[in-house]
Amino acid sequence: MHIQATMPLPAGFRPQDFLLFHGRDKQEVSERITPDALQKAIVLKGYPALLGLKFSQDKVHYTLDVDNAQVNVTLDEVHALIRHILGFNQAIEIFEQAYAGHPFIGRMVTTQSGLRVPVSVSPYEAVTWAILAQQISLSAATALRRKFIQLVDLRHSSGLYCYPSAELVSGLLPERLREAGISHTKATALIQVSQQVVSGDLPLNAWLQTETPSQEIAHALSGIKGIGPWTINYTLLRGYGWLDGSLHGDAAVRRAIRGLMVLDELSEKEAARWLQTYQPWRALLAAHLWAWQHALAQQL
Incomplete structure (x- = not known):
């Protein structure tokens, strides 16, 4: 399935902030960055997908390619996603x-x-990145994220690794994540978050759609061992655009x-x-x- 469209950018929009955020991993296992464009592999409705954005002076051209022709994704859904991750509502x-x-x-x-503020493609990506990045340098966190993505090992037909979904991570054992250098505490938190997302106890995407108050989201996340104030506030920022x-x-x-x-x-x-x-x-x-x-x- 392929979707493509163009939308205008707000006056003064700074593409470099968005590209810098998504270009942290110079090995480009999950994202490819050029001076004016991003390609990012994600899991969409259970299937590998490639999201592309190319910036010009006053507009962004975006594409979505899903490795399943039967997946039902509307142009309005993709349009809303692009507006959200680019921070148009801030x-x-x-x-x-x-x-x-x-x-x-x-x-x-x-x-x-x-x-x-560039926003992650999903709140799940935001919270899992925040867990991985706890109390280590950006370079170390980026390397750990790369290993996490490669460990799950789901690829789009473009060759890029997809950022894992909750469904893919929920069935892993902590010992499996430890193989990627992830500490036991972080591995346990990643799996617990993933399992609660799958069960519906942690409805990250539903909160995004219903504009749930930040206090309610923070309270739910605080109940998971290994998640503290920094992880919560970073998740609210990168997952929901809360400023x-x-x-x-x-x-x-x-x-x-x-x-x-x-x-x-x-x-x-x-x-x-x-x-x-x-x-x-x-x-x-x-x-x-x-x-x-x-x-x-x-x-x-």
Whole structure:
């Protein structure tokens, strides 16, 4: 099955943020990135699929190829998915207008005007990535994610590995995930999340469709051993586009705050207090801090 269409981009849209997010793994086992395009292998309605996005100055051309001609996916469904993962529904204009003249973050926000938070293709991908990334560096987390994807070993006809679905992971034993270098705690959390998704006890996609309050999602996720505040807030950000999670537990966020405020030290509690003053935009501010820090590193 093949679908293709084009949609306009919001004024000032920054494709580089989206491509950078999806291009973390330079070995490109599940995603292929060019300066203006993404190809990403996913599981869609139980079958391997390839999602493609190609950006031009004011529009994005998208395609979907599913390795089963009988799968029923409508153009409206794909259109809604593209709008969601590109962050079209994020009210960034309100944030930018409120903080353009701010003494601490104003210059950063103005310089990075148009920044939206790239969202994962599914909330399940967001929460499993967050579990894998707990308390390790980005490079280590990316390598662990790659091994996780290759371990499950589902490929699209293009050759790219699909990011695993809950159905594929739910039947695995922790020992199998340990073969990919995943700790026992993380392996257990991954399997428990997957099993609860399959059983319906953790309706990640349904929450996306019904715009369930973040507090309800956070409460459900907090009941799973191995999932704490950082994992929850990162899942809400990357899975649902929620822009007010406090990512004070993120080492890169704290490092960026220290650089921005010219501080020698900054504890998690101090970072939480600093971010608190920017409600309801704490997670969007974290995304600005990540982008600002990345831009500075590119200049070195």
